[in-house]
Amino acid sequence: xxxxxxxxxxxxxxxxxxxxxxxxxxxxxxxxxxxxxxxxxxxxxxxxxxxxxxxxxxxxxxxxxxxxxxxxxxxxxxxxxxxxxxxxxxxxxxxxxxxxxxxxxxxxxxxx
Amino acid sequence: xxxxxxxxxxxxxxxxxxxxxxxxxxxxxxxxxxxxxxxxxxxxxxxxxxxxxxxxxxxxxxxxxxxxxxxxxxxxxxxxxxxxxxxxxxxxxxxxxxxxxxxxxxxxxxxxx
Numbered sequence: 001x002x003x004x005x006x007x008x009x010x011x012x013x014x015x016x017x018x019x020x021x022x023x024x025x026x027x028x029x030x031x032x033x034x035x036x037x038x039x040x041x042x043x044x045x046x047x048x049x050x051x052x053x054x055x056x057x058x059x060x061x062x063x064x065x066x067x068x069x070x071x072x073x074x075x076x077x078x079x080x081x082x083x084x085x086x087x088x089x090x091x092x093x094x095x096x097x098x099x100x101x102x103x104x105x106x107x108x109x110x111x112x
Numbered sequence: 113x114x115x116x117x118x119x120x121x122x123x124x125x126x127x128x129x130x131x132x133x134x135x136x137x138x139x140x141x142x143x144x145x146x147x148x149x150x151x152x153x154x155x156x157x158x159x160x161x162x163x164x165x166x167x168x169x170x171x172x173x174x175x176x177x178x179x180x181x182x183x184x185x186x187x188x189x190x191x192x193x194x195x196x197x198x199x200x201x202x203x204x205x206x207x208x209x210x211x212x213x214x215x216x217x218x219x220x221x222x223x224x225x
Binding site: 032034036038041042043044045046049087091093096097098099100101102103104105 | 143145147153154155156157160162167168170201203207210211213214215216217218219221
């Protein structure tokens with residue numbers, strides 16, 4: 001079974017902190033990687049795609065290590081509005097088309 | 113920003129009844145999906161739809177489930193005879209092209225009693 005594993009948390013951090021989430025995936029054939037954000041009882045929203053060379057979008061930095069099958073998300077200067085569940089998501093296009101496999105999510109709570 | 117629209121937002125149904133969940137994907141998107149999330153659990157893939165046919169489906173998507181795109185805008189999920197374990201949030205999603213992230217709708221919370 002192809003799985004995506006995440007530490008469920010919660011991670012409780014003060015505003016302004018830097019926090020990092022990790023994710024491992026079992027399917028070595030995975031080709032596309034994403035971080036989604038999900039607020040309580042809401043839909044997942046695409047935060048960023050993750051590229052092999054690593055990529056940054058403002059305060060968010062994503063890294064991919066294909067050899068270790070490991071993805072990370074770093075959030076700098078945390079804001080109260082960053083409080084949410086962060087979902088690691090992978091896709092094995094060659095074998096499963098566009099189906100996304102979701103991790104269980106890591107819950108982040110940013111406190112004043 | 114374009115949205116995926118789902119109706120109703122919440123549906124309560126008796127076990128054994130049929131339900132139809134409705135979605136209007138983003139108009140120029142080519143790929144359409146249904147996912148579900150049982151409370152407190154992972155988001156799970158149900159089915160993908162492209163070029164007016166199912167392209168992939170999971171083992172959850174058994175004979176009780178069907179999808180349809182009856183016109184150029186709507187995309188529906190039908191559950192023929194609901195079970196208690198079908199209670200979940202059902203998310204529709206659409207995607208412009210392969211390899212891109214999806215846009216999810218706000219979901220339909222289905223409660224089977």
